[in-house]
Amino acid sequence: MNPAPLPAFYDDLDASLFEVWRLLREGPVLRRNAFHMPALATVDADGSPQVRTVVLREADPAMGTLRFHCDRRSAKAADIAATGRAALHGYDTASKIQIRVSGTARLHTDDAVADAAWDGSRIMSRTCYGIAPAPGTALPAGDAYTQPADGADLDGGRPNFCAVVVTATRLDFLFLDRRGHRRAGWVRDGAGWAGRWLAP
Template identity: 40%
Template sequence: MGNCPNWADNLDRMLAHGLSEIERAVEDRHHGFRTFGLSTIGDDGAPESRIVVLRKVLTADWVIRFHTDSRSDKVAEIAKDDRVSALLYDKDLKLQIRARGRAALRQKDDTARLAFAEAKPLGRVCYRIQPGPGSAIDEPDAYSHSNSGEAEGTATDPGWPNFCAVDLSLHEIEILYLAHEGHRRARFAKTSAGYAASWLAP
């Protein structure tokens, strides 16, 4: 079926490659993994999906982070049931990663405080919106953003009370490499000793 890249024919290297690409996407805003699909469980038990922005990766722990408004539906859904799934895809790399795990909400703690301070000013604007995300409004522009003034990025910034960092602790990662040389697909599951890995038919 042709010659695949060195990493695509070895389970350990395939996982390392997939995780390294997620890590690279944190710094490269043009990387396909920079924005990814997140699915939660809605109040009615049906899946709810949206796109979020990758903000941090703890590679050794299989943890990925995104930021959101604490008033959003996804936060309420995670608070009720922390099971989530993530879908990352880069068409240029021909690489898809599906992952399942549990989400932890980081609000008004040291982790959130540092993440909020390190966020770009344009990003912090999102958390100052009134009314909160998903609220019904009478006109398409019937919302506003509070002015941070000199409080930008601090605990007195009007966006700070609404800021939430979300850590996804993944317990299963599935990687699919699509290529003319021959597709490769594998599943990796966390264990107490590390992880178990197996090839799957693509």
């Protein structure tokens, strides 16, 4: 049996960078794409790495930014407020591509970015932000918390909502293939990217 043809980006650094942003841009809309729900890494106040799943809401190749939403009372929001940094990771099984993004991160709580993100959120997503007590609080029992019911005043959660924008400063791409893996890395270079092949 003939092996599957190699993808067009194989051995083409610029096309690989395009593929990175194509997959990231499709993440928010394609549920089966691994970049729909990437892992978000931060460093906490003890210097320990922390990682968790988030839903990617938007990727903007022109700006080199990625956006997700979280509760501003959460540990991840505190980590980002303190360090101004974050990393995201996803592995897409179908395309055999791992993407790692690291960069600066900013919390948007009361500005136009946050307002637009809140306005664009579904009702189901908004209820999460009305949860009490705050995320991560120790509870006497598993159900000892409240969340707004359907049809309740969903804007009550707005003060707890924030949009986080990660501005990528480094990208790492790994494509797995038996005929030879390909790995490439890029660093931000002004408005563009400087890339090179890396040993996988």
